[in-house]
Amino acid sequence: MLPFSFADGLFFYAALWLILIIFLWLRELHRNRRSGWELVKGRLFNCSSCHHSFIVKDSRNVVRCPKCNAMCILRKHRN
Ligand SMILES: [Zn+2]
Numbered sequence: 001m002l003p004f005s006f007a008d009g010l011f012f013y014a015a016l017w018l019i020l021i022i023f024l025w026l027r028e029l030h031r032n033r034r035s036g037w038e039l040v041k042g043r044l045f046n047c048s049s050c051h052h053s054f055i056v057k058d059s060r061n062v063v064r065c066p067k068c069n070a071m072c073i074l075r076k077h078r079n
Pocket residue numbers: 047048049050051052065066067068069070
């Protein structure tokens with residue numbers, strides 16, 4: 001005879017899944033906060049030579065393309 005019923009086992013199984021999901025969610029929040037990247041349209045550069053798109057972390061207007069090393073200038077777009 002089992003020391004616990006089927007309902008107790010099912011509850012324990014669901015509780016373990018819930019704890020696992022909460023743990024993974026909190027870990028993902030912590031990882032996102034630590035990396036500091038955010039998707040902002042103003043930081044997306046597009047190289048005019050090789051058409052490579054890349055994101056720059058700080059707010060510079062002129063950067064070098066990581067693929068072809070050409071100068072890329074951020075142009076302000078009107079919405
Ligand atoms: Zn390039």
